[in-house]
Amino acid sequence: MKETLNIALIQSPLHWENPKENLLMFEEKLDAISKDVDVIMLPxxxxxxxxxxxxxxxxxxxxxxxxxMQSMAKKKNSAIVGSIVYWEEENYHNRLFFVYPNGETKTYNKKHTFTLAGEDKVYKAGAEKLVLDYKGFKICPLICYDLRFPVWARNIEDYDVLIYVANWPKPRIEAWDTLLKARAIENMAYCIGVNRIGQDGLGYDYPGHSAVYDVLGKQQTFSKGEEVLYATLNKEHIISTRQKLKFLEDRDDFSWKG
Incomplete structure (x- = not known):
């Protein structure tokens, strides 16, 4: 149980369809993190x-x-979160893994596959939302295109932190900026988005804009470059703001059926 949660967001270019090179690159970037962090986020x-x-x-x-991820989580004594291409039961999945320092893993399959790119035809969509507990914080991790769907992210579980890992391209980056802030405000939770930078193998450009927003939508950190961003989440900020502004108590009552 902690009153604060220290986050590191790794904003980086990616080697196109080259897992070996990407893992080597991210291992160097993780090894260079000298600060004491609780969660390390990858795109x-x-x-x-x-x-x-x-x-x-x-x-x-x-x-x-x-x-x-398990090896690095143990080495850094930090949870590591990011999504990967994962093959299981005759299907490909865009699957997020949240890996605890002890090697335990929680998973989330991307609910909203990106139809504009044909992701829905290649990857099997998920149907279950994930909310996990880590060091006294309830965290809801989602993936990229999920950001456009506020009902899916709606805070009916009283989570503290909403996370998005993404490959969000330059032409629609204003939507990314706007929606991250909106998700924080409407859910009265920290909202964190980590995006990649650089150009992919298809020629699409990615401008970063990784950011952290607090419960009131105030931006805590932001970047367009290749770097590691840091932020500290404060549990008291969440509790005191929700006690003062009881907006979540007026939320609509609904439940998911998958």
Missing amino acids: EMFTSGFTMSPQNLDRREGDKAIKW
């Missing part, structure tokens, strides 16, 4: 880039990436 599909050709990857790469 969406951090081992490959946002590929619609998962058959170009060895199906064993997913399990290799999980073992790498």
Whole structure:
């Protein structure tokens, strides 16, 4: 149980469809983190880039990436979160892994596959929301396109932190900025988005804009460059703001049926 949660967001270019090079690159970046952090966030599909050709990857790469995450989580004594291409039960998934320092993992399959890129035809969509407990904070991790759907993210579980890992392209980056702030305000939770930078193998540009917003939508950190961003989340900020502004008590009552 902690009163604060220290976050590191790794904003980086990605090697196109090259898990080996991406893992080597991120290992260097993680090793360079000297601050005491509780959670390290990596972008969406951090081992490959946002590929619609998962058959170009060895199906064993997913399990290799999980073992790498477990090894690095133990080494850094920090949870690590990011999504990867994962093959299971005759389907590809855009699957997020939240890996605890002790090696325990929680998973979330992207609910809203990006139809504009044909992701819905390549990856099996998820149907279950994940809310997990970590060091006294309730965290809800989601993936990229999920950001456009506020009902899916609606805070009916009283979570403290909403996380988005993404490959969000330059032409629509204003929507990314706007929606991250909106999700924080409407859910009265910290909202964190980590995006990649650089150009992918299809020629799409990614401008970063990784950011952290507090419960009132105030931006705590933001960047357009290749770097590690840091932020501290404060439990008292969440509690005191919700006690003063009881907006969540007036939320609509509904439940998910999958």
